[in-house]
Amino acid sequence: MQVRFNRLAGHLKSGLAPLYLVCGDEPYQLGEAARLVREKAKREGFDERELLDAEAGFDWGQLTAAAESMSLFSERKLIELRIGNGKIGKEGSEAICEYCERPCPDNLLLILAPGLDRKDLKTKWSKRVEEVGALIQVWPLKVQELEDWLEQRLKAAGFTPAQGVAAMLAERAEGNLLAGVQEVEKLRLLHEPGALRLDDLLGNLADSARFDLFALTDAAVSGDRIRAQRVLTVLRAEGTADALVLWVLAREIRMLADAAGTMARRGSLSQVFATHRVPKMRQPGIEKALRRLPSSVLSTLLQQCAAVDLMIKGLSGEDQWHRLAVIADCLCTGVGPPDAVAG
Secondary structure (H helix, E strand, O other), rough: OOOHHHHHHHHHOOOOOEEEEEEOOHHHHHHHHHHHHHHHHOOOOOEEEEEOOOOOOOOOHHHHHHHOOOOOOOEEEEEEEOOOOOOOOOHHHHHHHHHHOOOOEEEEEEEEEEOOOOOHHHHHHHHHHHHOOOEEEEOOOOOOHHHHHHHHHHHHHOOOOOHHHHHHHHHHOOOOHHHHHHHHHHHHHOOOOOOEOHOOOOOOOOOOOOOOHHHHHHHHOOOOOHHHHHHHHHHHHHOHHHHHHHHHHHHEEEEEEEEHHHHHHHOHHHHHHOOOOOHHHHHHHHHHHHHHHHHHHHHHHHHHHHHHHHHOOOOOOOOOHHHHHHHHHHHOOOOOOOHHHHH
């Protein structure tokens, strides 16, 4: 059977399959899926855990031996087989298929294969695992799936998130679930359980006077020159890496330049917003900003970002923080820098 990651917890409530194959290239989901299976196995009496790392030259007879040997410390045993690159060859395929023919009720086999390709899921051994046990694919979540997942995490943490909160977190996470989890944990440290508003995420909190990278772009896009410079000053004072500040500014400018070009061609901004994963609550502000930001200015600012990259790498003598401040101010005003630096 196939089990989606976001339904794994519900699946495990009804019992354990004889074996599990967890694969895919989303690290957090893979680790979390493995953790959930291990914890369920522990509750079901699989107290011993035997690890097998199927690296180059691995003796697949070890899997057979592990399946046939009695547990020394408990009546039930979890066998965890780790396949780093997803390639097991003919011998490995035969060993796993043989295990599937006679799964022992006192053993639970958990196969972790992060490097397994989609084409590998069509092989004989993976198909056999899916027939006998459960296949859990952990590919990156789509935008809406990520928002829904983060909203569930917020509620589990005791928050009642306002509309747009999960979307903002999803944007910050950039599709990285671990980053999203860290954002939720940070909110647990900063706020009491209960209602959670967008303002609580934007870094504009009078009691802490702390700002984050996304507060900088929010201020710049809204045209708030004073706040943008204040945020940038605090970021520098707190030791935020100049490369990170450049990254978030360049990312915003590229999105705006793409949107400006689309508007010039009389195209729809919906595709631009989808491509750059702009939450709905930010879209009206972006459209308003585009009315004061000519394409020529955005193009110049991208060149300025390239120049700052050289400064950060030590290839230019100018102060990169001064140039970052100029870029942020130009985003606020829609006017290009008076002393454009060649990229």
